């Protein structure tokens with residue numbers, strides 16, 4: 001039985017799958033094959049970035065998949081060196097060309113670069129009001145960055161993509177985004193495997209008969225947090241997608257919230273404040 005995957009409705013009304021494929025650190029043929037495998041399994045969201053240097057391969061895979069474009073949700077991000085008003089507009093065109101698409105579903109500011117983030121956001125607003133992109137959002141915007149954005153933005157970001165795991169449980173950010181209808185999306189959601197041996201996690205894996213990745217990804221879904229695990233292995237792609245046939249109890253979700261130890265894989269965005 002094929003289980004319908006969960007979607008969320010973003011604040012501007014567009015539908016986005018809660019579970020998607022992240023394609024960081026995938027190169028040429030590997031990226032193309034992983035996207036094709038993922039589509040076959042049922043993934044409909046792909047998260048790339050100019051920085052990942054694989055937009056062309058993602059575009060090739062989308063074409064080869066034969067799936068209608070409107071059934072897919074494609075995110076890309078403006079890279080740090082392209083930030084600024086005119087350069088962001090140019091970077092968007094360059095991304096579209098590589099992706100071989102005439103729009104992306106979601107365009108994100110990849111990192112809040114101090115001197116450039118305001119102009120970059122204003123360029124995203126221009127793309128949005130010109131109806132060249134379906135939705136705009138940010139990544140790595142912790143609360144101080146969102147507060148600053150509020151002082152000049154005329155469009156509220158629909159989504160904030162941040163590093164977020166049980167070991168980096170940011171309750172204040174969850175609440176802040178929920179109050180403003182900003183969808184949270186977790187990156188490096190399975191800690192690149194670094195916390196798979198946590199005995200508290202393994203206890204839950206035994207209880208539910210699921211793998212560490214599956215329990216962590218399900219924890220995201222229970223919180224209504226979108227998530228984009230990366231895999232270029234077909235078995236693991238399938239495993240990460242098979243999280244829709246079970247749920248975690250409220251008590252176990254709260255138990256996992258308590259794993260927080262401010263553990264990070266990526267740079268702390270606060271260093272850019």
Ligand SMILES: NC(=O)c1ccc[n+]([C@@H]2O[C@H](COP(=O)([O-])OP(=O)(O)OC[C@H]3O[C@@H](n4cnc5c(N)ncnc54)[C@H](OP(=O)(O)O)[C@@H]3O)[C@@H](O)[C@H]2O)c1
Pocket residue numbers: 021022023024025047048110139140161186187188189190191192193211213214228229230231232233236237239240266
């Ligand atoms: N906005 C940002 O600044 C930012 C930063 C980082 C990441 N991201 C996005 O988030 C996505 C995911 O984050 P990430 O790639 O850093 O880390 P991740 O998804 O937490 O972990 C990926 C790693 O885990 C392995 N893996 C995947 N599924 C597994 C499973 N079921 N069991 C065991 N190992 C498994 C993968 O190897 P295999 O491929 O061999 O399976 C890969 O080495 C990225 O691809 C990117 O799209 C965004």
